[in-house]
Structure formats: C-alpha cells, structure tokens
Amino acid sequence: MESSLIANALQVNFDSVLTFPEEGMVKMFKALESTGLRSFLGCPSVLYEQDLEQFFSVAFVRENEVSSSVQGKFVGIFEEKFVGAFELSIAGLIDMTEVPKDLVYDARCIFSASGEPVKTFCKKREMKFEFRLLNYILAKSVTVKAGSFDAVTHERFLLMTAIHFGLKINWIKILFDIFKEMVTKSSKQAKGFAAQICVLLKGAPNLTLGEAKNFPPLKILTVKTVGTFPPSINDGMYDDATRMHGLAHIIEGVMHVGNLYTLFTLAVSWLELPLMLAHIIGDIKGTVYRDSTLMGHLDT
Incomplete structure (x- = not known):
C-alpha cells in the first residue's frame, strides 16, 4: 500500500519550474498553473504513511462523501473540503469530448515533435518534450495511472488540449470522482493523491496523526529533478529541454x-x-x- 501510494505520486514545485530556461517548458507550466492546479499539485509535501494506509484500508463512498477511520476516529472528506484546501475550480468542462474539434486539430500540430499532426492516441516520443512531461504529470498526479506511460491516451490528449488552450475545467468534479474511484473496492483505479490526502487529514479536527516524513525529493518536480526521470519516461526529453x-x-x-x-x-x-x-x-x-x-x- 505504502509503496504504491508513493509510486503514483508527483508534486510540482512551481517556483522552481517557472524559472526553466526553455520557453516551451515555461509556457506549459504556466498553462498548468492557470488552469487552477497550482495549489493541488504544489501542496505541502509531507507524508503520514501509516495514517494513509489506515485511511485507504477502510475507506468507502457514502453518497458524495469519502468516509474512513484514522487513529480510531471518523474522517469524512467531501467536495467542499477539496475546494477549500486546493482552490479548485467548480465550473467548466467535465467531459473532455466537448473540447472543440478545431482546437484538437491545432493541438495535434502544436504538440508534434516533427511538425506533422500526431494522432490523439500516440507514442509520447512523437511529441515535443514539454508535452511529454505534461502527459506524465497528468498521468501520475491527476488521472493517477500506474504502469508504463509510453502511450498518450485519447482522453489525456484532450485534457492536455484543454489545458494548453486555457479552457475552463471543472477540476473539483474530475478529481473528486477519481478520488471516489480510489476507495471503491471493485474499481481498478490506482491509488494516489498521497500528499493531498495528508493535507486534508492534517486539517481534520481532533485528529492527531503519526510520524511525518518529507516527500521523497525525486518525487517533487523541479528544474533539477527533470533529469532524474527513468529513460522510459525521459526518452531524451531532458537532454533537449x-x-x-x-x-x-x-x-x-x-x-x-x-x-x-x-x-x-x-x-x-x-x-x-x-x-x-x-x-x-x-x-x-x-x-x-x-x-x-x-x-x-x-x-x-
């Protein structure tokens, strides 16, 4: 449980990455910030691993609330807490198939490393390095997918398009639905949001958490740590960037x-x-x- 929670985690230090010397990288991170994910992806990086394990072991969905027990005390997390803690938008796109077709076509050219339009389901090496990285961030920290990221899914391509062109996205609905899937026993959704859940648990009244650990440095994206990605993810991206x-x-x-x-x-x-x-x-x-x-x- 602990290893999977950490494995499916990636934080972004926006103060660092916005100083990246490559213009394309800066534009990508500014778009990610402008879409309303700065407080979510850049929240305090402190882990309470044992408490996280307890939380997920007995968590369940009740109506529109994720309920669990930590340190013998009831914990309830609902959408309003997500909004308050991470300043998430409550209006905008939920279904990415509603992204305008003309923007999708433009993105196929803009994201392409060769200049030729890529498919909306493509290999990451076909895209410019900043969009490979965006795909990786979304896969790890938003949609929370485990395993290989060699392919860019159609759904993620549409989400990248919406972010790049500054479309309004209903992040609270998208992220909270993913969160509910994480605690649904029959779901195949990978578990994640480790740092974010720790922030919510720490803010819970009358709850004393156990030992705190700093987030692994290599799990915090900065200008320097971009180069620590494994070859299967980096694939020359860092060398160019x-x-x-x-x-x-x-x-x-x-x-x-x-x-x-x-x-x-x-x-x-x-x-x-x-x-x-x-x-x-x-x-x-x-x-x-x-x-x-x-x-x-x-x-x-």
Whole structure:
C-alpha cells in the first residue's frame, strides 16, 4: 500500500519550474498553473504513511462523501473540503469530448515533435518534450495511472488540449470522482493523491496523526529533478529541454571559478603585501642612501 501510494505520486514545485530556461517548458507550466492546479499539485509535501494506509484500508463512498477511520476516529472528506484546501475550480468542462474539434486539430500540430499532426492516441516520443512531461504529470498526479506511460491516451490528449488552450475545467468534479474511484473496492483505479490526502487529514479536527516524513525529493518536480526521470519516461526529453540550462551551468561554473581565482589572487596579494612593503621600504632606503652618498660626493 505504502509503496504504491508513493509510486503514483508527483508534486510540482512551481517556483522552481517557472524559472526553466526553455520557453516551451515555461509556457506549459504556466498553462498548468492557470488552469487552477497550482495549489493541488504544489501542496505541502509531507507524508503520514501509516495514517494513509489506515485511511485507504477502510475507506468507502457514502453518497458524495469519502468516509474512513484514522487513529480510531471518523474522517469524512467531501467536495467542499477539496475546494477549500486546493482552490479548485467548480465550473467548466467535465467531459473532455466537448473540447472543440478545431482546437484538437491545432493541438495535434502544436504538440508534434516533427511538425506533422500526431494522432490523439500516440507514442509520447512523437511529441515535443514539454508535452511529454505534461502527459506524465497528468498521468501520475491527476488521472493517477500506474504502469508504463509510453502511450498518450485519447482522453489525456484532450485534457492536455484543454489545458494548453486555457479552457475552463471543472477540476473539483474530475478529481473528486477519481478520488471516489480510489476507495471503491471493485474499481481498478490506482491509488494516489498521497500528499493531498495528508493535507486534508492534517486539517481534520481532533485528529492527531503519526510520524511525518518529507516527500521523497525525486518525487517533487523541479528544474533539477527533470533529469532524474527513468529513460522510459525521459526518452531524451531532458537532454533537449536542458541544453540551455546546461550551458547556463557551465557559464555559472566558469564564473564561479573566476570568482575563486579572483579571491585567491586577492588572498595571495594580501599575504604578499608585507613583503612588497619591505621591498618598497628597501628600495626607498637604498635610494636615500645612494642619494645621500651622491650628495656627499658632490659636497666634496
């Protein structure tokens, strides 16, 4: 239970990823932020693993509420709590088949790595790296799918299209329905939303949670951790996306070495100062001595 919850989790550090040096990546993350998922994907990353295990082991759906027991106390989570905790939109698209056809066609060209229109069900390597990453984020953190992400599903392609073009999406309805599927025993929906559920449990009244652990750093998406994706997910994406970033690091490194060299030079110069002063004083004394001797000779 614990491993699957962590495996199907991915947080986004928006403050970091919005500084990405590649323009396409920044536009993708801004679109993801603008759609209303910043508070959901970027919520506090603290895990209460034992409490999560308890929560899922006895959770069930009652009407429009997910009910469970943690530390021997009743816990109820309903849509309004999701809205309040993560500032999710309550209006917009629910059925992605309603995404306008002309936008879908445009997306087939925009998402394509080759410039040729891709199918709405395609291999991820056929898309530009920023849209491969968007597909990965949605699969891990929104629709919560376990397993391989080599293929982009038709449903996820439509969702990516809606996000890219800034269409309003009813995230509370979509996410809460997925949440309910997670606790439905007969459902094949993978379990996830680990960090988000922990936020809700921590805010529950009269509930004291157990040991808290920091979210695994490699499960938090930043400019640096993009390159830690496994080859089956990355597939050269990071190499393209961080070419400029790597160059920036090289320049930064050179500047750092230059600064160290400057500091070293200053330190050496400071240490040599007494010796230099001694030489100067010696030269002055020598000059005075020579001048006085010369004056003596002239006087005579």
